[in-house]
Amino acid sequence: MIEGIFVEGLIYGIMVLGVFISFRVLDFPDLTVDGSFPLGAALMAQCLLSGVNGWLALLIAFAGGIIAGFVTSLIHNHLKVPNLLAGILTMTMLYSVNIRVLGNRANVPLLNQETILTQVTDRLTGIVPDEYILLVFFAVVALVIKLLLDVFFRTDLGMTIGAMGNNEQMVISQGVNPKTLKSIGLGLSNGLVALSGAFAAQYLGFADVGLGQGIIISGLASVMIGEFLIMKSNRIGVLTFCAVLGSICFYAVMYVGRYYGYLVNMTPNDLNLIKGILIIVLLIMTQSRKLKKFAVKAVVKK
Numbered sequence: 001m002i003e004g005i006f007v008e009g010l011i012y013g014i015m016v017l018g019v020f021i022s023f024r025v026l027d028f029p030d031l032t033v034d035g036s037f038p039l040g041a042a043l044m045a046q047c048l049l050s051g052v053n054g055w056l057a058l059l060i061a062f063a064g065g066i067i068a069g070f071v072t073s074l075i076h077n078h079l080k081v082p083n084l085l086a087g088i089l090t091m092t093m094l095y096s097v098n099i100r101v102l103g104n105r106a107n108v109p110l111l112n113q114e115t116i117l118t119q120v121t122d123r124l125t126g127i128v129p130d131e132y133i134l135l136v137f138f139a140v141v142a143l144v145i146k147l148l149l150d151v152f153f154r155t156d157l158g159m160t161i162g163a164m165g166n167n168e169q170m171v172i173s174q175g176v177n178p179k180t181l182k183s184i185g186l187g188l189s190n191g192l193v194a195l196s197g198a199f200a201a202q203y204l205g206f207a208d209v210g211l212g213q214g215i216i217i218s219g220l221a222s223v224m225i226g227e228f229l230i231m232k233s234n235r236i237g238v239l240t241f242c243a244v245l246g247s248i249c250f251y252a253v254m255y256v257g258r259y260y261g262y263l264v265n266m267t268p269n270d271l272n273l274i275k276g277i278l279i280i281v282l283l284i285m286t287q288s289r290k291l292k293k294f295a296v297k298a299v300v301k302k
Contacts, residue, residue, distance in 0.1 A: 007203070009248030012196060015192065016226075018190060028185070031088050035093070040062070042197075044198035049108070058199075062192075065195065068190045069185075071090050072186055107207070110206055160181060193215075217276065218254075221278050227286075
């Protein structure tokens with residue numbers, strides 16, 4: 001059970017890192033995520049069924065997510081559409097695209113299909129205990145992606161993207177085009193989301209056009225949980241760690257809800273309600289923490 005929680009949390013933690021980039025770094029409420037996640041799953045499934053190498057299929061899924069992010073940025077930058085609406089437009093269009101990618105089907109099974117996970121399992125059998133093989137693999141994958149993001153956001157380009165999220169006007173005054181930065185940021189964000197979808201399809205054993213339903217809520221909740229658990233920091237390494245940790249904690253809550261919710265007459269249909277309530281509770285707790293800090297500062301000044 002515990003290893004299952006960690007595996008699921010790490011898989012979706014890649015998606016949470018993408019949401020972190022758009023919502024926290026870029027300050028861009030991007031709903032494209034609900035479409036790019038199943039896009040990654042659909043591309044992965046179709047590539048595997050077509051005999052494409054699994055690692056190449058993973059790159060194709062990542063590229064598909066990048067293109068989805070670019071589309072949202074183009075709609076926002078060149079058509080002057082508000083960021084929220086631009087994401088909704090792309091997400092809506094991706095629903096039809098995903099069905100097309102899946103061969104005009106809503107669901108494609110990957111049973112008895114060789115995937116990256118089956119390859120990893122075959123190679124690590126006998127080296128790592130069977131129940132921990134996927135945990136070790138996804139821990140390594142999540143760590144590598146986290147470290148790569150940390151390195152990227154320490155480069156001049158990465159720091160400029162971060163600065164734009166805090167103060168776009170300052171970036172413009174430095175002669176940098178914010179449209180280009182938004183395109184890069186949204187492309188990277190949705191590329192990671194699609195990558196997470198590709199891994200999720202292999203882990204679940206199928207790709208479904210509805211996989212992304214409400215995934216943005218899960219991502220936001222995970223980001224907020226991570227930020228709440230660890231003291232606020234401006235260090236990118238800490239922030240990306242918070243995102244992954246928040247994902248593990250969030251999916252632990254969902255895991256408990258799925259398997260023990262029957263004790264309080266809960267059904268799987270109630271999980272979206274739980275997600276919404278969880279975010280509201282986190283917002284209330286965050287506001288309470290801010291008020292306490294403000295009160296303490298006021299007392300100290302007196």
